[in-house]
Amino acid sequence: MEIINPGNAGDFHIHSSTFSDGFNSIDEIVKAAGELDYLEIAFTDHSQALSDAYGMTRKTHYDILSAGRWENIYNNVKVTFGVEADLLNDNGDICDDIQGITPDFIILSAHRKVFNSEPSRIKSGYLNAIARFGKTFNMLGHLCTRQFADEMDSNDILEIVEVANENDIALELNCANLVYDKTDLIKLKLMIKHARLLYVNSDAHTMNEFIGIRQQGFQFLEK
Numbered sequence: 001m002e003i004i005n006p007g008n009a010g011d012f013h014i015h016s017s018t019f020s021d022g023f024n025s026i027d028e029i030v031k032a033a034g035e036l037d038y039l040e041i042a043f044t045d046h047s048q049a050l051s052d053a054y055g056m057t058r059k060t061h062y063d064i065l066s067a068g069r070w071e072n073i074y075n076n077v078k079v080t081f082g083v084e085a086d087l088l089n090d091n092g093d094i095c096d097d098i099q100g101i102t103p104d105f106i107i108l109s110a111h112r113k114v115f116n117s118e119p120s121r122i123k124s125g126y127l128n129a130i131a132r133f134g135k136t137f138n139m140l141g142h143l144c145t146r147q148f149a150d151e152m153d154s155n156d157i158l159e160i161v162e163v164a165n166e167n168d169i170a171l172e173l174n175c176a177n178l179v180y181d182k183t184d185l186i187k188l189k190l191m192i193k194h195a196r197l198l199y200v201n202s203d204a205h206t207m208n209e210f211i212g213i214r215q216q217g218f219q220f221l222e223k
């Protein structure tokens with residue numbers, strides 16, 4: 001197993017107040033990333049489907065970003081703008097846009113709020129989505145979340161991990177889910193053991209999470 005982003009290499013799952021439900025703006029987080037000596041960060045705000053489902057109000061236009069009007073004027077941290085795409089059903093339909101724009105960096109996650117098939121069909125959803133769009137996904141987000149962990153047994157997790165490995169899709173140690181006890185630890189350990197590529201990400205929605213939570217993930221990996 002290879003960790004793609006050890007130490008200060010960076011954090012690739014962050015939510016902002018600019019485009020979804022984070023507490024802090026893109027500029028505030030970029031400044032903090034410089035203080036952490038991170039090399040790179042990726043903003044992965046929620047897909048339009050999840051934002052709409054929660055009634056998150058639109059504060060600004062995503063095409064200001066896609067037109068290249070934003071620049072990091074604070075430090076040398078490389079800033080990537082991605083999306084936490086949503087798995088929508090067991091056919092593997094997904095929502096991977098923010099305001100109609102699909103970024104290049106894509107996490108595929110499943111959230112109960114917008115998964116419209118029976119929860120027990122979650123494995124088929126992942127496998128169909130990877131078969132249809134797999135080359136576009138950089139990673140699967142929080143695969144072992146308790147939201148769906150009871151719907152998959154260990155063999156199901158292994159099957160998804162193997163297909164991800166074959167498609168060069170990384171798995172994720174989601175540190176917010178780990179710390180807030182939103183992860184099935186047995187399945188998480190199995191996933192980590194078999195994943196070929198692993199990200200260690202904060203899934204930060206607040207500044208304290210962005211600054212501190214990945215360290216707890218690395219402590220977990222050492223044990």
Ligand SMILES: [Zn+2]
Nearest residue numbers: 015021046205
């Ligand atoms: Zn969120």
Ligand SMILES: [Zn+2]
Nearest residue numbers: 013015084203
């Ligand atoms: Zn997230």
